[in-house]
Amino acid sequence: MTIALKLQSRIQQAFEEAIDKAAASEGWTIENMPAVELEVPKEKSHGDLATNVAMQLTREVKLAPRRIAEVLIQHLNLAGTFVESVEIAGPGFINLRLNNQWLYQVLRDIEEQGEAYGRSNYGQGKKVLLEFVSANPVGPMNVVNARAAAVGDTLANIMEAAGYDVSREYYVNDAGRQAHLFGLSILARYREMAGLEVEFPEDGYAADYVTELAGILRQEVPDLLEKSQDEQEAFCKRWGTDRMVEQQKADLAAFGVEFDHWFRERELHEGGYLQEVIQFLQDAGYLYEEDGAIWFASTRFGDDKDRVMIKSDGEPTYLTPDVAYHWNKYRRGFEHLIDIWGPDHHGYIARMRAAIQALGYPADSFEVIILQLVTLLRHGEKVRMSKRAGQFVTMKELLDEVGKDAARYFFLMRAPDSHLDFDLALAVEQSQENPVYYIQYAHARICSILRQAQESGIEVPKAAEAQLDLLQTEEELDLIKKLAQLPEEIIQAAERREPHRIARYCYELASSFHSFYTHCRVLGEEEALQGARLVLVQAVKQVLRTALRILGVSAPERM
């Protein structure tokens, strides 16, 4: 465990003990013990750590908060915690000031732990399945898919760093109506090219890429039309969706996103899992027949209305394979499921959660993150997108235009439940004001210092051998404090499923570094100070790389 986390828990413990002792000696009766929460005050003059526990206790102990704080402090034993002073402030905060020695320990921790610095066992190895993107394999991915890819992948990185056992999964809807129509559309274009008179399918995919696919298919399988009608359709559907999946894999890989598993819907159909889940729900008494359809009594688990699982024509609805799929996830041993969906699917959560309960799993083991929409802008003007006319910006085009690093960072800047404005022009043209470059530039500057040190034969000393207490300026101390925050930031981001916290952290760390860089010289200083600052710079490099890697943004050596 890192010094920052250790210190926090020790101080918390000291407060808990102080509360017990105070209660005993003062005769307080405390029924609901408030949790001792420590926070880093926004205002520097309020010290390094603060707790509001005395104010929390006013509910239990009928005394003025400042009075409670006084009593607590009398019973507080802070030996071995680096706490240098304790004071009561404002309405009843207890502010703690720490000795700088703990900061030097942070630098030693970072050196010792290297890439592992920032990681923790908060998640205790819990097996989590994170499903995201899952775009239909019937066309290129769009910018919302791209946002989902960035957020999902980064959340997985964060949760892994926080000690969860995370698996990334992509669900391929290759067996539904859309896939069928897609196959029919390819087949229609194919026949056109063969000079046949065809009627293009209603609601079919008329965009150019379908025609291009048909052209490729004609070259690969010139004798397709000799098969039976059913065989032709089935072939086009399978060939087309497989082809799109390969395309999606390639696009996502270029975006730095690799999935552990691509789960095919058709496997559910072929493996008889739809019947199995229907049977299970039937046996459990959650299904009934009405108007010729089979209904799932989802209202018994809080849904607004019951849902059809098998239509009166005997075909399953979209829900049925999806329930089968989620059941499958649990049966593969995952304890917690997280799905990332678009805002148009929020109405779907209640029925899915109902199904999960009907299958015997706890409601809170299934979680949905609804990702809000992306508004694409160019120079502040909305980019109009029409899928029918084929005028939409694809994920690939976005990547080609702004690059992986800028694209990922922009998607990760905002909270998932916040609508996102993405200005394409801003992401590239205003590169000087671009936060991505600001962060990467900090890394490049560090590399430059280390490179020049090496060229001059100056070695970065071991932290244990450096005179770290020479690091005394405000800029140096602020920078180390920022470094100390990473483990806690990762835990917070994991717990709250908020990747944007790490994006923010990177920016703040870069900002602290730039400030340090301007105010403190490294090379050419007196040897002991130079050594201490080299240790610091090395540590910043390590932490910045770790945080950027979590975001999937590269850390260039030069710019």
Next chain:
RNA sequence: GCGCCUGUAGCUCAGGGGAUAGAGCAUCGGACUUCUAAUCCGAGUGUCGCAGGUUCGAUUCCUGCCAGGCGCGCCA
């Protein structure tokens, strides 16, 4: 009509039961003979959508309303 998300500085957004609500952009003024000025330093701006409620304390939680977005199928 019902459900979900959002409403915070001129713009884009963080934050969050507590101490004087923060960043970036934009605007203005400074800083390079020295490790990369893609940087730094300084300056100003807020009825935290409106109204009630809970609380020692609400911008934060609850309720209602207003505004914007998205849903509400035997579509997927």
